[in-house]
Amino acid sequence: MVNKTKRTEVSDFCFACGSEQHVSVENRQLELMVRGEPVSVSVEVSVCPSCKAEVVADGSDPSQLAYEVYRERNRLLLPEQIIAIRKRYCLSQKAMALLIGMGEVTINRYERGALQDATHDSMIRAFDNPRFVLDALERRGKLLSSSQYSKALRRAKQLAGQSNRVAAVPKPWTNGLGAIVAKAKGAQDLIERSGSTWGLAAGQRLTA
Ligand SMILES: [Zn+2]
Known part of the structure; x- marks a missing residue:
């Protein structure tokens, strides 16, 4: 029918x-x-x-x-939201992947529309909170180029300072x-x- x-x-x-x-x-x-x-x-x-x-x-x-x-x-992130979270910290796909501990190809696929699983969704979503990014930079920042590291650090500090509450991911469409x-x-x-x-x-x- x-x-x-x-x-x-x-x-x-x-x-x-x-x-x-x-x-x-x-x-x-x-x-x-x-x-x-x-x-x-x-x-x-x-x-x-x-x-x-x-x-x-x-x-x-x-x-x-x-x-x-x-x-x-x-309640999974949309590709646009994944891109927006990454760009908040001026991170390249590669840098984001290194910080999270995920493959660069994986991030690239998610940003182009592949469906992420719930675990990866949580890992990416955590980066919406700048304090989580600061922590990741402290632990894994040495994997990044120095310019990428300092740009991301500056942005994360800025965003963490702007608000004490966790920044909200944009509401899904x-x-x-x-x-x-x-x-x-x-x-x-x-x-x-x-x-x-x-x-x-x-x-x-x-x-x-
Ligand atoms: Zn025909």
């Missing part, structure tokens, strides 16, 4: 059968699995009247949308996806028919 909540006719081109068609755009609620949790997301698909192919229409990536919902639900989760039920068969719960990207066929 598939929810059809919107239908508009647009003149378009069907990439599936390669013909000029009046492709309709419809809203689909997809249920994806993220770390064993079902997550529902809403995407627009174009539907070809001739070959019935459904293609993600709005340039969104369903798996990334599902990650956003999962992050919000599990509230983009209405929570409401979509509540609405979306019964799209499971669509995903099952797609053959895979993962890897649906913009322009990719959902069904044939």
Whole structure:
């Protein structure tokens, strides 16, 4: 069963059968699995009247949308927040990785949208508190270049001095996806028919 909540006719081109068609755009609620949790997301698909192919229409990536919902639900940092925490101390990805004791590649992946686990989330989140960074600089600062070390130390001291209370991580986006989760039920068969719960990207066929 598939929810059809919107239908508009647009003149378009069907990439599936390669013909000029009046492709309709419809809203689909997809249920994806993220770390064993079902997550529902809403995407627009174009539907070809001739070959019935459904293609993600709005340039969104369903798996990334599902990650956003999962992050919000599990209170995980968003990639933007991870970047913001690192930049507060003028740290490079490499320097941040050295201070935390995490791989540089790992930090890089998280900042580009990979989903961090809860342990790594806590480790990065701790750096929101400048006193934690001061402590890390004391213990592991020798691994950093001297310019990186002194820049980070200056910023951490500044921020620690500004406030005695722990600085708050920016509130996660509230983009209405929570409401979509509540609405979306019964799209499971669509995903099952797609053959895979993962890897649906913009322009990719959902069904044939
Ligand atoms: Zn077609």
